[in-house]
Amino acid sequence: MAQQLAQGGLTGAAKLKAVTDLINSLTQDLSTSSLGPRERDAALDELKVYARDPRNADPIFVKEGIETLSKHAFDGSSATTSRNALRCLANCLLVKPSTRNIFVDLGYPEKASIKLTTAGVEDEFLISRIIFLTTYGTSVNLQNLIDQHHLADAILQNLTRHVKLWTGSSGSSFKAASQDPMTDMALTETAKLLFNVTHFCRQKVDSFTPAIALIVTLICQHALPQPKPLDPPLGSLVNALLTLNLASEQGAAALFPKANPAALCERLIQVLDKAVRSYPDRELDTAVLPLITALRKIYELAPAEGVQRVMQAKLLPTTKDRKKVLGKGQSLASLILRHTTNAMAPEFSKAVSHMLFELSDKDATKFVQNVGYGFASGFLFQNNVPVPESVQESFQASEGGRQRAVNAITGQFIDKETAPELPEMTDEEKEREAERLFVLFERLKSTGVMNVENPVARAAREGHLGRDVIDGKDRVEELD
Known part of the structure; x- marks a missing residue:
């Protein structure tokens, strides 16, 4: 065929x-x-x-x-x-x-770099893709393209054009930009090229520092792709941010502008909220993991009393979440907390756990209080973090100016805990359960590990089989 x-x-x-x-x-x-x-x-x-x-x-x-x-x-x-x-x-x-x-x-990468400086949107798409492909498995000299053939200038120039399209400063409305598929395709290829160039040519990464402010603007201003918010170009822009020198003075100024220092982190958290609700587990490690990495980098560099507090408030469980066992609700904090045990996305799971630990100031006690010992214990053990003995004890959390006791294991307010609602067992079910328990205890006795009296046998002898034992009123006592 x-x-x-x-x-x-x-x-x-x-x-x-x-x-x-x-x-x-x-x-x-x-x-x-x-x-x-x-x-x-x-x-x-x-x-x-x-x-x-x-x-x-x-x-x-x-x-x-x-x-x-x-x-x-x-x-x-x-x-x-x-x-x-x-x-x-x-x-x-x-x-x-x-x-x-x-x-x-x-010798055509050199000519491609120069041509990229005068490229329109469609040529930006084609030339950026061609240079991007040459970064795999070839002897291309990226430093030479940057130093001698204006590659960094071309990339920055094209990003600037996209910013003008999306902010309306070029005379074109963002609506017009969003209706032209080639515009987003070109932006995606430019972002991918920027990532590869700065990844494979680390010695020239500072040549691209001006791109940080442009990417921040695009992330904040660009419409979110539907239905998956990290589909191109947003996902490519987040990736491109990761290889730039964010710790530089110019980088920090771009990440946390004086007018609204938390704008970028709030936008990325909004994207994360939509992403964890729209991507299946099998795509989290590839599609959403870079977003978690970006948030961790931003938190590390952010002002402690401003942006860090915003991120803690939006990503850690709140008092509202504590009305249930932590991780049981539908808030963003609950969703990402559940992903810390997601075996279908191991890298994403690990990154989320690290992020929550970092949001807890890398303090084991705070971490347990924030997410509950049930979620925290695995991470602490796997990362050899000493666990204070007191972390499994209940603690007090403030809500509305008053202190309320919290179950350290589940993270739930103790006064909100309820006994499990189990259906009443029939007499036949009680008899079957008694038989199962009898067999289990006989096997335990036969091991010789401990000498125990079979509570089912004792219940039968005392005439209340199927009532006290099954209702949980009897106790197994270890005998000398």
Whole structure:
């Protein structure tokens, strides 16, 4: 079936001949201008379709084919031809990783970086993706692109354009920006490129520090993707924030602007609230984990009496949560607390636990009081954090100016605890339970570990089998 219809309508030898003829025609055109503008663009458009499937398309993916496409993309005079060639190149580098080193060896990342400084939105998308792909498995010199070919300037310039689109300072409304899918696609590729460049070229990370303020603005101003708020471009922007020098003076000023120091953390917490309600467990480790990492970084750098207090108030259980056993409600604090034991998302679970511990000033006693010993104990044990003996004792928490006792294990107000509501057992059920208990105690006696009197046998002897024992009024006593 796969061979019946390939991209472009041709398969096998027919497709190979068509690809060969197109590459030869486009190569000759570079020196003789043998094709008119429409013929050239039509040839590139047809070649782009064939390049989506590398089978029977070898002439596109060898050095000569990549060089021909690169020359049309970066050395031609027509913007339309350049864009069509860029589309072909982006496809080639995506589906055939071996072409990335060919592109690098031909010296075209340098030309791509320079072209990115004058790119419109669609070219921003294509060129950013092409450079991004060259950061994997090639010898590309990112420092040279930054120092000599204006890569950092181009990325900052494009981020600035997106900020203007979303804040309306460019004369365009955010509504218009949100209705153009290419705008978000371009922003996503720029954010991904920024992340990779700063990840693989740490020595030049300070060249991108101005991007922090731009990304903060975009995170706060950009509409949240629906239904999953960390889908592109928001998730890509959060990722890009993580590799920048947030601890620098300029970075701190961008994270905590004087006008509203808590704006970014409040926005990220809003995103987290929506994310934990919309992403399935299997996606938390990839989609939502970077958001937790960002919140932890922000908390570490935040002013203690301002932003840190805001984050504690919004992410730790409140007195309202303590009306139930902690983790049983539907507040954000309850939801993330439940995820600390989520075996389906182990990395996310671990990161959330660390965040809650950090929000508790890395103090074991505060941590237990904040989340309950039931949730805290596993984290403290796994991380070799000494547990004070007093943490399992009830403590007092303030609500409305008065002190109320709290169960240290569950985190619930003691005066809100209720006995479990169990249905009354029938006589038949009591007899079955008595038989089960009899067998269990006989097995225990046979081990020789301890000498115990079987309470079921004693109940039968005393004439109240099925009543006191099953009702929980009898006690097992260890005998000498």
